Structures are given as C-alpha cells and as structure tokens.
Amino acid sequence: MKLSYYPGCSLEGTALDYDKSVRAICRKLEIDLVEIPDWNCCGASSAHMTDHETGMRLPIRNLLLANPAGHDILVPCAACFQRLKAADKALREDPGFWDAGDYKPDFKILHISSFLAQPGILATMEAKVTSNLKGLPIACYYGCLSLRNPRITDAANWERPETLERIMTAMGAKPVAWSHKTECCSGSLTMARPDIAEKLVGDIVSAAVRAGATAMVTDCPMCQANVESRQSGETYAPAMPVFFVTELLLAAITGTYPSKQQKVHLVSPAALSRIFSDATLKKEVSV
C-alpha cells in the first residue's frame, strides 16, 4: 500500500523520534510512505488564530502538492491533521474562492491512530508482537486537535475516543478508564503562559495518576512535549512519562526499547523497566 506522508515541522524537530517510529511501523506493515514533495508548515494554531487567509492557504498548498499522487495522506501530528482537514473541506466546498481550479481528489486524510486502529492493521501488528506490554497501566491521551471540531475532523467518537485504547490493548497494555483523555493541555500557550500550561498539565497528570496509570500514551507531538515538560511534580511522584503510540508499538514489535530512545524523554521512562529487560531502563534519566 502507498500513502502520501505529511510529517509536519514538529516531527523534524522536538518529535523527531515520533517520525522515526512512524516510518518504522509503516515499514513493518509494508506501507510505502511517499513524503509530499516540498511540503510546507501547515501554520498550526498560530496562523489560523491570527490570520484566516494565511491559515487556510498554508495547508492548501500541501493538499495541492499531494493531489497529483492521489494517495490517502497519513498525518501523525494532531494539529497538522486538523489544519489539513479544514483546508480540504474549504477547498471542496469552494475551490474557486481559493484559486484551486476543480479540486476534487479521491484521497482521504488519515490521522495515525485512527488509521492504525483499523481491525486488519491491528491484527497484523498484533501478530508481530514479540514483547507484550504485560498489563502496563496506561492512560490514553488524545488532547484536542485530532478530534475537535468533529465538523472538521470527522472524528467518530470525539468525547470518548478509543483508538489508542484499542491499539494499546492489542499490544498487551491495560488502558485505564479516566476522565481527562480529551482535555486540552494548552500547547499553543505553553511558551507565552507556562503558568496556565502547568495548571492544565497538572490536572491531566493527576487524573491519570488517580486512575492508576504509570505512563501516558498520545498521538499528538504538542501534547507529548507539553505534558512531559510542564509537570511541576508537587502533586504526583514520580513524574509521568508520555510515550508516542508508535514508539510503544515499535518496542512491543521489536521487543527492545533502546537506550537512545530512552534518552529523548524529559521524564524517566522507567515505567517500562518491568517489560523491557535493558538494564539502563532501571536508572533514572536525568533531565
């Protein structure tokens, strides 16, 4: 199977390891990822929040670049996914307004966990597991933008999604039932108002701890960075690691969680030490 691939800027920077694990999982699934040629930033929140036209035309350029190949587009970043979906809807509704001729491609825009949670793909991955996640109590955290607004994202179950839960269960982890899986962590404010981010992240992590989770898993690079970096650590200890869904998939499939991968976390991933025997995991990773 061939898919167009839109990594987005985070996956070239702070979430580079997310990009690597997405590509590795797709290789295991024999999916050929074709990066959209010369893609540009989707504008993220900053563009549409301050300038409607720019916020639409940035993602539109990417869709027009993906159009000739015509494959479905795989998007690992929740923000990029939402911006591309918004642009796609606007273009289909009125291509003339956006100077896009007769835009009516057959492709779909796919967010990573909804794509991977499809029964066929899930079964293929399950058959490849070499190290089951041994009942790891994990809080599946979605955040906002792969779900909301459902009029844009077409998310099937935006208040109580379960794609991450399905994937984690197939890997042998035990998703906890909890309250905050779709709450906002205020990633778009984190630099300018870290105090607000600390409050929201504190609420989210406390809720995960109350539910008995020792780790969190997400499919959003802003959530991953924000929740790991904004834990002030007073109400819960030890601090809560946040993994990418494909990071845990790859670990379960390959049976290893290499020390190089452990080091990219700002919070110690020692929660995995019961599962992966690598001795380095038992040590605290210093920030």
Next chain:
Amino acid sequence: MDKTCISPDDRNEKFLRKLKARNIDVQACYQCGRCSSGCPIGDFFDLNVMEVVRLAGYGQEDKLLHSHTIWLCAACETCATRCPNEIEIAGLMDVLRELALRRGIAPAEPRIPLFHQSFLGSIRSWGRVWEIGMIANYKVRSGDLAGDMKLGLSMFLKGKLKLAPHSIKGTSEIKEIFSGKGKEYDR
C-alpha cells in the same frame, strides 16, 4: 463594577456582517452556558466564553478586542464542539484576534501575539518552523529571556532541537501567501 452601558443599539454593523460572512451565527445563542463550563482556560478569562458570544451578538466589538480572553483562548474547540446550536465559537475568537491585530489594538496579553508572530516569521523565512530560531526570536521580542532556560537547555542536550534551518524550495509561494494573496477582495 463595570459601569459601561451595553446596548444592541450601538452595535457595530460591519462587525456583524463579517461574522455572517464567516458563518458564525452568534444570534443563535440561547445562553445555556455549555461553552463556558467546558472551557479549559475559563478560570483565567476576564470575559467568559458565553459573554464573548453574547457581546458579539450585540455587536460590541471594542469591548471584545481589548479583552484578555481572546488571547488566552487556546483554540481547543471544546466550546464549538459542545454548543447545542453549533455556533463556531472558536472561529469567532479567530476573527476577534485578527481584527485586534489589524486595528493595532494593544493586546491585553502582549506575549501571546508575539509568540504567534515569531512562529509565523519562521514559516515566512523557511517555509517550515525552525524551532531554535523561532524561540530565540520570541525571547528577544518578548524580553522573556530567562523563562524556560533549563527546559531549553535540556531539550538542546537531548538533541530535540535542530541546529540549522531547512528551507523548502517554494519559499516564494510562501512569501506570496504571507503578503496577502487572495486578500485583495477581502473587506
């Protein structure tokens, strides 16, 4: 107590037309408060979400453009998702921020638009966001040089920040987008 008198009689018609053109039907609000109850940032707002919608319905543009709320809103879309009347509230916040910038109104939360501008400046230069450059630009413009030094350093040491920018080939198309392509007809 705020002593300003609010009346739909002093509504700004152009503002209401702008909302209509963007399919933001603020008049459909029946003040159930669902938007405000679910807002994650509501505790930090000066106007709650429902007040924003109601003031917009009354055409009270100025009050809104000077508020903290429009800048503190994180665009999480919880309000618009849950509104029983499907009012595009997050879209309303977008319109308000854009108008405040266009009108040169001093933002109640100055660091937030500076962050957005640094982020967009990076896209304008390279076509993609280059995090180190974007953060340095924001730090200099906002004067917040000390904040997050430890975090920045540990991200740097963990190799999470790319040292050199990557420029896409189509930067001229990106510049065209930023110089207002398509806005010729936007009033």
